Amino acid sequence: MSLGIGIVGAGGRMGRMLIDVVQRQPGTHLAAATDRSGGEAVGRDAGELAGQGALGVRVGDDIDAAVAASDAVIDFSLPEATEIVAAACARNGRPLVLGTTGLGEAQQAAIDGLAQQGAVMQAANYSTGVTLLTALVEQAARAIGVQSDIEIIEAHHRHKVDAPSGTALRLGEAVADALGRDLRQCAVYGREGQTGERDRQTIGFETIRAGDIVGEHTVLFGGDGERIELTHKASSRTTFAAGAVRAATWLVEQPPGRYDMRDLIGV
Ligand code: NAD
Numbered sequence: 119m120s121l122g123i124g125i126v127g128a129g130g131r132m133g134r135m136l137i138d139v140v141q142r143q144p145g146t147h148l149a150a151a152t153d154r155s156g157g158e159a160v161g162r163d164a165g166e167l168a169g170q171g172a173l174g175v176r177v178g179d180d181i182d183a184a185v186a187a188s189d190a191v192i193d194f195s196l197p198e199a200t201e202i203v204a205a206a207c208a209r210n211g212r213p214l215v216l217g218t219t220g221l222g223e224a225q226q227a228a229i230d231g232l233a234q235q236g237a238v239m240q241a242a243n244y245s246t247g248v249t250l251l252t253a254l255v256e257q258a259a260r261a262i263g264v265q266s267d268i269e270i271i272e273a274h275h276r277h278k279v280d281a282p283s284g285t286a287l288r289l290g291e292a293v294a295d296a297l298g299r300d301l302r303q304c305a306v307y308g309r310e311g312q313t314g315e316r317d318r319q320t321i322g323f324e325t326i327r328a329g330d331i332v333g334e335h336t337v338l339f340g341g342d343g344e345r346i347e348l349t350h351k352a353s354s355r356t357t358f359a360a361g362a363v364r365a366a367t368w369l370v371e372q373p374p375g376r377y378d379m380r381d382l383i384g385v
Pocket residue numbers: 126127128129130131132133152153154155157159194195196197198199216217218219220241242243244245358
């Protein structure tokens with residue numbers, strides 16, 4: 119039986135890509151699509167938005183109705199929607215794949231609340247390659263992190279509104295956890311002026327915003343006489359959309375709880 123997927127943020131860059139992947143992939147179909155009330159996507163045919171031709175599914179602005187009409191929900195929108203989506207998933211008993219980044223404490227708490235009663239996956243990056251990169255970065259941090267200066271460099275398109283990227287922060291947490299450090303204490307965001315010498319205990323973040331870069335992340339371990347750079351480059355948003363749809367089909371089989379992509383791909 120085909121899995122009916124509801125998409126929140128359907129009019130966005132990721133939303134349109136998700137509509138396309140959901141419709142093309144065997145075993146899934148678009149059950150509902152929703153976007154911000156008053157947004158230009160609302161009222162339009164979701165298939166036409168995604169450049170596929172009419173599908174007969176109109177983009178609505180009622181999150182609860184969209185969730186109720188779906189077997190699983192994928193949300194790539196803005197943090198403003200997260201608490202409403204989490205509450206709707208809890209009320210209707212639907213699993214949630216959350217891709218939105220830049221969440222605050224209240225939104226994270228809403229996801230924790232949902233995980234008590236339903237399955238929720240939250241990943242800062244749904245690509246298989248970045249999931250693997252995170253595991254490799256942890257391994258490198260454990261092996262050489264203590265004697266290295268660790269810098270995380272990320273680049274994204276000019277429309278991205280949060281920085282550093284959710285993926286960069288997740289990579290930073292992976293490094294900090296592997297080294298027994300607290301990222302909130304040791305992160306340094308950008309540098310300017312008389313910074314003094316670098317403290318080896320810190321983890322540095324640098325952000326690039328330019329053009330149409332889909333997403334690039336490098337974790338650099340700088341030692342004496344050598345350095346290691348682990349890099350992932352996304353060349354198309356399809357990788358995130360395909361990962362999120364794969365996550366939704368996996369999540370409907372899981373008991374309540376919080377999951378991430380590492381649970382799915384087993385690293
Ligand atoms: P975008 O700005 O193109 O699209 C966001 C969409 O959400 C817009 O259509 C907007 O109208 C809609 N929206 C805003 N508020 C809403 C609300 N209250 N209810 C319903 N819809 C609402 O952004 P994008 O590039 O598609 O990215 C969306 C989010 O996904 C961002 O947080 C981005 O960082 C994240 N993202 C995550 C991954 C991942 O793999 N986890 C990959 C790419 C992007």
